[in-house]
Amino acid sequence: MIHKLTVPISDEAISALHVGDQVEISGVIFTARDAAHKYMVEQFIKTGGSPAESEAALYELLKAKLDGGVIYHCGPVVAKDDGVWRFVAAGPTTSIREEVYQDLVIEHFNLKGVIGKGGMGPRTLAACEKFKAVYLHAVGGAGTLIAERVQEVEDVHKLKEFGVPEAFWQIRVEGFPAVVTMDSHGKSIHADVAAQSEAKFRELVIA
Amino acid sequence: MRDLTEAFVELIRRTSTDLPADMEQALREAREQEAAGSAAQGALDTMLVNTEMSRAKSRPICQDTGTPIFEVHYPIGWSTRQLTAQIKQAVAIATEKSYLRPNAVDAISGENSGNNSGTEFPTIHFHEWDEDAVKVDLLLKGGGCENVGAQYSLPNAQLKAGRDLEGVRRVELDAVTKAQGQGCAPGVLGIAVGGDRGASYAWSKQQLFRPLGDRNPDPELAALEETIKAQANELGIGPMGFGGQTTVLDVQMDTMHRLPASFFVSVSYMCWANRRRSMTARGEGDEVTYR
Known part of the structure; x- marks a missing residue:
């Protein structure tokens, strides 16, 4: 069975999810990767929610849209037809680079979902448990398929400063496919697979 | 001119838009190896559908x-x-x-x-x-797969890897284990033994141009390509690191002359979107x- 999630996502919907579950996400989500996470932490979180005046409008928007919302680790290929942005290829990027930021962002914005690839570490897993959130794994490299699920590019933020891959793309998605690989009950497929494969490695190499 | x-x-x-036929075929074969309804099989299905869509729509x-x-x-x-x-x-x-x-x-x-x-x-x-x-x-x-590439200077005491083919096997399995699913498994490994650090990495990437199944003409290296492939798949990391039967689709290796003082083993990991x-x-x- 496929769990359908619509943004904003409730704590109850998150609690019902367990690792291995397949989900489809619909609603308005934001892409954010390295530059965007660094920016959010430095501008919004470390300032105690008092960003510089020039950044206040974006902060208010993100606070509203990320409450119960979803961040997607993605740097898309985009095209602009008659002044309208379109997603051409938009698979996930490696998530672990955001490990030092993600728990802070989950807490500050009441984020319910993080989509990416490769999984994340213990800090993010702890935040998923404490603040009721999940890590959702999309298939890396599935650029065209996922872009097809992006119905509309509503807006883009920090495009000039961060460039296409790193900007905040505000997108409306429908039926975005992913697998829960870290849930709000403290379970992580990544930790399990790592432990099993390391045991096998020791058998093959060290023994 | x-x-x-x-x-x-x-x-x-x-x-950018049309995955080579040997890769697509290997992904189809991998799909048959995975348990029906598993996350691993689902990931391979998504890869195959995506491959067809990209080709039809001429998109990355x-x-x-x-x-x-x-x-x-x-x-x-x-x-x-x-x-x-x-x-x-x-x-x-x-x-x-x-x-x-x-x-x-x-x-x-x-x-x-x-x-x-x-x-x-x-x-x-x-x-x-x-x-x-x-x-x-x-x-x-x-970039995701490039980031999990690795270079080892042998001997490596921690892995008990000496300056021989057994040492190469040990460090390569270490690299695959450390990569987990981060390089968008199932991937292809290009391996170079020898050279200086720069040449060694460059030669490992050259191996990625070889068609799948192409074996090194040296029978000892060809056997090691097969061994590393089989043992990497025994690790059970699986497609996207979800756990499963297929972690690498092939391993391709070659050697270069080196200095007596140096023994580098370099691996370039190429994602399934090869x-x-x-x-x-x-x-x-x-x-x-x-x-």
């Missing part, structure tokens, strides 16, 4: 269109400066057409050049040869062929 700019754009389009298989690596074989008398200019122009056009993501950023500031050109970007290697044709191989090497294509062009008016 012939202007090949348009042909280079077509080479980039094909490479993966949004990370990577570092374009061009290996240019050219006849005597051709200008490598003009070929470089044509390739850079083609890369800019392909970026404009969204076959490539603008992917070249300033090393320190992170500022995006916007057209995939920059200092030593894209990568272009020239090889003069005796054929009366220009042959260009292109690999689009994404985008490599080739074109051949002769004189003016002759049709350009792609494969």
